[in-house]
Amino acid sequence: MSVYAAKPTPPRSGRNLRGRPRACAFYDLDGTLASLNLLHATAFYLANLGRWSARGGYLARLVLDLPRLYLAERDDRRLLNMKLFEAYKGVSRDRLWELGDEYCERVLVRHLYPRAIEMLEGNRAAGIEPVLVTGSPDFLVEPLARRLNVEHFAANRLVYSRGLATGRMREPVMAGSEKSAWCAEFAAARRIDLAACWGYADSYYDLPFLCALGHPVAVNPDRRLLAAAHNRQWPVVRFSHDAESSGQDAASGAWLLDWLGGAADGATGK
Amino acid sequence: MARPESKLKELKSAELRHEPGARRDLVVTLNRRSAPRLIAYGDDFMYEKLPVGTRVIYPPPPLEPLADPDAAIRYALLRPENADPLFAQLNPNMRVTIAIDDISLPLPQMRRPDIRERALNIVLQTLADYGVDDVHLIVATSLHRRMTEAEIRRMVGERAFKQFWPERLYNFDGENRAELVMLGKSDHGEEVWLSRRAAESDLLLYLNINLVPMDGGHKSVAVGLAPYQSLRHHHNPATLRQCSSYMDPTRSALHHSANRMGRVVNQHVNVFTIETAINNQMYGGMLDFLQKNEDRFSDWDRMRLGGFRWTLGNMSDSLRRQVLNQYAAPYAMTGVWAGETDAVHRKALARVFQQYAVPVKGQSDVLIVGVPYICPYNVNSVMNPVLVQCTGLGYLFNMFRGKPLVRAGGTVIVCHPLRDEFHPEHHPSYIEFFHRCLRETTDASELERNFEAEFARNPTYIHMYRYGHAYHGVHPFYMWYWGEPARQHVGRVIAAGCEEPEVATRMGWEAADTLDEAIAMATSDLGRSASITYLHLPPLVIADVE
Numbered sequence: 183m184s185v186y187a188a189k190p191t192p193p194r195s196g197r198n199l200r201g202r203p204r205a206c207a208f209y210d211l212d213g214t215l216a217s218l219n220l221l222h223a224t225a226f227y228l229a230n231l232g233r234w235s236a237r238g239g240y241l242a243r244l245v246l247d248l249p250r251l252y253l254a255e256r257d258d259r260r261l262l263n264m265k266l267f268e269a270y271k272g273v274s275r276d277r278l279w280e281l282g283d284e285y286c287e288r289v290l291v292r293h294l295y296p297r298a299i300e301m302l303e304g305n306r307a308a309g310i311e312p313v314l315v316t317g318s319p320d321f322l323v324e325p326l327a328r329r330l331n332v333e334h335f336a337a338n339r340l341v342y343s344r345g346l347a348t349g350r351m352r353e354p355v356m357a358g359s360e361k362s363a364w365c366a367e368f369a370a371a372r373r374i375d376l377a378a379c380w381g382y383a384d385s386y387y388d389l390p391f392l393c394a395l396g397h398p399v400a401v402n403p404d405r406r407l408l409a410a411a412h413n414r415q416w417p418v419v420r421f422s423h424d425a426e427s428s429g430q431d432a433a434s435g436a437w438l439l440d441w442l443g444g445a446a447d448g449a450t451g452k
Numbered sequence: 453m454a455r456p457e458s459k460l461k462e463l464k465s466a467e468l469r470h471e472p473g474a475r476r477d478l479v480v481t482l483n484r485r486s487a488p489r490l491i492a493y494g495d496d497f498m499y500e501k502l503p504v505g506t507r508v509i510y511p512p513p514p515l516e517p518l519a520d521p522d523a524a525i526r527y528a529l530l531r532p533e534n535a536d537p538l539f540a541q542l543n544p545n546m547r548v549t550i551a552i553d554d555i556s557l558p559l560p561q562m563r564r565p566d567i568r569e570r571a572l573n574i575v576l577q578t579l580a581d582y583g584v585d586d587v588h589l590i591v592a593t594s595l596h597r598r599m600t601e602a603e604i605r606r607m608v609g610e611r612a613f614k615q616f617w618p619e620r621l622y623n624f625d626g627e628n629r630a631e632l633v634m635l636g637k638s639d640h641g642e643e644v645w646l647s648r649r650a651a652e653s654d655l656l657l658y659l660n661i662n663l664v665p666m667d668g669g670h671k672s673v674a675v676g677l678a679p680y681q682s683l684r685h686h687h688n689p690a691t692l693r694q695c696s697s698y699m700d701p702t703r704s705a706l707h708h709s710a711n712r713m714g715r716v717v718n719q720h721v722n723v724f725t726i727e728t729a730i731n732n733q734m735y736g737g738m739l740d741f742l743q744k745n746e747d748r749f750s751d752w753d754r755m756r757l758g759g760f761r762w763t764l765g766n767m768s769d770s771l772r773r774q775v776l777n778q779y780a781a782p783y784a785m786t787g788v789w790a791g792e793t794d795a796v797h798r799k800a801l802a803r804v805f806q807q808y809a810v811p812v813k814g815q816s817d818v819l820i821v822g823v824p825y826i827c828p829y830n831v832n833s834v835m836n837p838v839l840v841q842c843t844g845l846g847y848l849f850n851m852f853r854g855k856p857l858v859r860a861g862g863t864v865i866v867c868h869p870l871r872d873e874f875h876p877e878h879h880p881s882y883i884e885f886f887h888r889c890l891r892e893t894t895d896a897s898e899l900e901r902n903f904e905a906e907f908a909r910n911p912t913y914i915h916m917y918r919y920g921h922a923y924h925g926v927h928p929f930y931m932w933y934w935g936e937p938a939r940q941h942v943g944r945v946i947a948a949g950c951e952e953p954e955v956a957t958r959m960g961w962e963a964a965d966t967l968d969e970a971i972a973m974a975t976s977d978l979g980r981s982a983s984i985t986y987l988h989l990p991p992l993v994i995a996d997v998e
Contacts, residue, residue: 297915297919300911300915301911301912301915303911304911304914304915305911305912307911308906308909308910308911380912397884397912399912411876412876415873415874415876415883416876416883417876417877417880417883417912417913417916417922418876418877418880418920419912419915419916419920420919420920
């Protein structure tokens with residue numbers, strides 16, 4: 183079972199301290215807790231590789247791959263993940279993990295929806311343990327989980343050979359039904375009833391994941407998930423950056439500046 | 453200065469028509485030659501022959517409207533009850549908050565200009581004339597859903613909307629802890645919480661619409677601008693069980709509690725209440741036959757009824773719902789009063805009863821009510837089963853003063869298709885309440901004990917209430933509790949025309965395919981001696997049961 187424990191941190195005051203939580207809340211990350219997706223993260227990584235020449239090559243390849251990625255997304259989320267992760271082929275494990283921290287601090291945290299985090303903390307205070315279940319790679323999710331004080335998460339993992347990413351992914355690939363299977367295993371291991379658990383996701387591909395849980399919630403749903411949510415009478419929640427000082431920019435175009443800025447920093451060895 | 457109503461030439465005759473004695477003909481006993489009766493049935497109507505001997509109670513005709521509502525509003529502000537005139541209370545440096553009833557009133561929505569728009573324009577002009585700039589408008593939603601921008605614009609009108617939205621015209625937020633303040637406790641230990649802005653204002657104006665006698669009075673401020681911490685003191689099974697009728701505030705523990713809390717508010721805040729009453733002209737023009745006695749239908753009425761039902765029947769569910777929600781009633785103002793809350797409410801209540809009250813002799817074994825497509829909590833939304841329960845047992849059962857229309861242990865027949873259908877963005881917690889809580893128990897006290905706190909504190913529901921357009925997580929509980937006096941009083945509830953019997957079973961009701969079947973089930977023990985009453989809606993009627 184793919185359970186990852188982030189570095190243990192002391193529980194917050196609002197946390198249920200009376201032993202095992204009675205329920206979990208499983209959160210998708212991209213588009214649900216944060217207004218970014220895996221493509222943003224991949225672009226950030228490739229723009230922050232050690233050598234300028236390598237950056238150009240990797241980014242050019244990513245751009246050329248966009249039609250292929252689009253077709254893969256249209257067919258199957260798992261396929262998209264696999265194609266996208268091929269972009270990391272040849273990147274060292276150390277670099278990936280080092281940049282993970284930086285990406286989290288400089289980009290991801292700024293793009294978290296404040297009200298999503300408010301809800302996560304509210305759930306935690308109500309004794310519902312947060313768990314991240316995402317298709318993002320572990321080197322991105324682990325630093326975030328640490329910052330959010332989330333003990334458990336499920337993320338995708340790359341296969342490495344002699345310290346370099348091979349571009350392949352380890353099973354299980356976190357997408358669609360794999361997410362629900364992971365949640366079932368996770369809950370069974372802790373004797374938690376899935377019917378009492380909450381699930382938050384934004385994509386139609388997460389339908390099997392949401393269906394497996396007692397309290398599915400569609401967050402900023404795409405057109406097909408919105409239809410499914412209405413049809414199944416699931417709550418629909420909408421997060422945005424509207425209420426923040428950063429405004430809509432953070433959700434739309436500012437990410438480009440973020441990772442370009444990151445690229446410049448990367449060149450100076452930051 | 454004479455009241456504007458006195459200028460009406462026909463007022464005297466209009467009043468005479470509404471003397472209780474003149475209303476005996478509103479109670480009709482059916483015979484073999486009686487026409488079928490129209491019965492509200494969700495977003496459709498039943499047109500059914502009822503058994504011979506059935507007593508049908510019709511609403512009184514609409515009261516004459518005020519000839520010049522704007523003049524009446526100005527008069528009320530100049531000659532308030534037990535208070536100084538509004539202008540005399542104003543100075544340029546003061547902080548004023550105007551609270552307004554939300555979309556739950558009136559039903560259906562009224563044609564523009566809404567009464568609130570009329571009154572607001574006059575009040576805002578007065579404030580501007582006296583140099584009062586620090587003015588906020590709060591839609592008193594309490595734990596109801598936030599009204600949308602378009603709904604608020606329609607309600608308050610262009611002028612107020614353009615001037616105040618969104619910084620100074622907004623929905624009340626009962627979960628914004630920073631904007632709530634506890635004023636104290638009533639002599640019964642009830643915590644009185646209020647919107648901070650309202651509490652810290654030099655003058656709080658509350659602008660209300662009295663559709664039924666349950667509305668208005670201290671309930672406006674003490675409930676409309678209050679969070680869960682306050683509401684839980686009276687919106688609970690124990691209090692509601694002690695209500696004889698929600699429509700008789702003098703015999704309603706709910707109102708007694710709201711009055712106690714309202715008086716605490718009035719000790720801290722200078723409240724200037726503006727109450728309005730409307731007539732029951734719910735349907736007019738091509739749909740005016742809906743308010744008629746079916747025995748007096750002309751051929752033209754029957755043609756329109758046939759066309760209306762054919763049109764509704766050939767629409768998709770969503771289109772039908774949309775069309776019905778677009779309908780705006782030609783309600784007209786029948787009175788407006790301003791000043792001290794209790795004095796104002798007494799006058800408003802008298803006018804409301806003048807509109808609705810019909811004397812009725814004795815109770816019956818069976819009460820038939822038709823639940824329409826709309827209730828206070830599903831405007832522009834879906835009538836879900838919990839709301840059908842609330843409307844049938846909570847509102848329509850309570851349309852009485854004195855004694856209930858049905859005897860203790862009798863049967864209520866609720867006409868509604870009763871579908872397992874909810875609006876996931878307006879009523880998210882209702883879905884869980886219906887599918888999880890009601891599956892375990894229908895006992896209101898158990899529901900309160902086992903689930904209420906969990907729902908009230910649920911972060912997802914709180915988020916949807918604060919930032920979406922969802923009713924508060926605890927709201928379905930209140931809707932269930934609302935039916936508590938009826939559940940305590942009647943022996944059986946039968947859903948007639950029920951499309952999904954499991955929905956009825958989940959709520960502890962019985963299901964019948966047709967109204968005939970429901971009547972047969974209800975009268976099976978009593979046979980022909982069973983007495984049946986049908987409360988004819990629309991519009992609204994309150995039975996004064998002797």
